[in-house]
Amino acid sequence: MPSDLRDWTILIDLDGTLVDTAPDLHAALNHVLARQNLRVIPLQALRHMVGDGAKAMIRKGLDWNGVEIDEEKIDNTLWPQFIEHYVANICHHSRPFEGAVSAIDALIEAGAKIAICTNKAQALAEELIASLDLNTRIAAIIGGDVPAYKKPDPDHIRRSVRAVNGDLKKTLLIGDSTTDERAALAAGIAYIYVSFGYGEFASAITSQIRRVDAWQQIPGEIAGLTGV
Numbered sequence: 001m002p003s004d005l006r007d008w009t010i011l012i013d014l015d016g017t018l019v020d021t022a023p024d025l026h027a028a029l030n031h032v033l034a035r036q037n038l039r040v041i042p043l044q045a046l047r048h049m050v051g052d053g054a055k056a057m058i059r060k061g062l063d064w065n066g067v068e069i070d071e072e073k074i075d076n077t078l079w080p081q082f083i084e085h086y087v088a089n090i091c092h093h094s095r096p097f098e099g100a101v102s103a104i105d106a107l108i109e110a111g112a113k114i115a116i117c118t119n120k121a122q123a124l125a126e127e128l129i130a131s132l133d134l135n136t137r138i139a140a141i142i143g144g145d146v147p148a149y150k151k152p153d154p155d156h157i158r159r160s161v162r163a164v165n166g167d168l169k170k171t172l173l174i175g176d177s178t179t180d181e182r183a184a185l186a187a188g189i190a191y192i193y194v195s196f197g198y199g200e201f202a203s204a205i206t207s208q209i210r211r212v213d214a215w216q217q218i219p220g221e222i223a224g225l226t227g228v
Contacts, residue, residue: 006111009166014118016197023093091131099215119144152182
């Protein structure tokens with residue numbers, strides 16, 4: 001367990017890392033697809049479509065149905081339908097992963113600043129965190145529509161660190177996808193991959209890249225990465 005993280009910033013991805021949002025995202029996407037008379041997607045297939053924002057997920061849902069992508073239709077019709085349904089049901093089934101809240105509490109107790117770095121839209125990320133009563137634990141939320149370029153661009157990492165007046169050299173990212181991994185590597189920070197999320201792990205385990213199977217393992221891995 002880390003003993004002193006007062007100078008450290010812990011960035012956490014949201015969907016598939018901190019919170020299991022797949023059931024509510026699944027319902028919103030299938031609501032959109034059903035209105036287009038398309039096949040609904042099984043939950044297990046949906047889990048691999050999360051991570052790059054709602055519009056990307058809609059594109060993947062259309063592609064899964066073999067439908068040609070029409071960006072104008074996505075912008076003007078499908079995305080608004082998705083957002084309307086999702087906002088109305090954003091926390092119907094979504095819950096933090098087991099052990100996440102207690103692990104974050106331990107990191108905060110050790111002095112770390114916790115920030116959300118997510119490709120989810122800012123307003124949706126804020127609504128979800130508020131609905132789960134996690135506001136007091138989170139120092140900042142930087143959604144995918146805030147920086148000029150979202151993850152995997154390192155600008156998203158840097159913007160998140162600046163939001164808490166942190167030091168990039170004393171920052172690490174916890175995530176569940178190659179998008180997160182690429183962002184961490186591009187920013188030159190340590191990365192912890194959670195295997196229970198929605199994405200994949202591309203790199204080998206190194207002194208700066210770790211893999212965990214449960215949130216309960218994360219404080220120990222952070223102690224190893226930070227040396228405190």
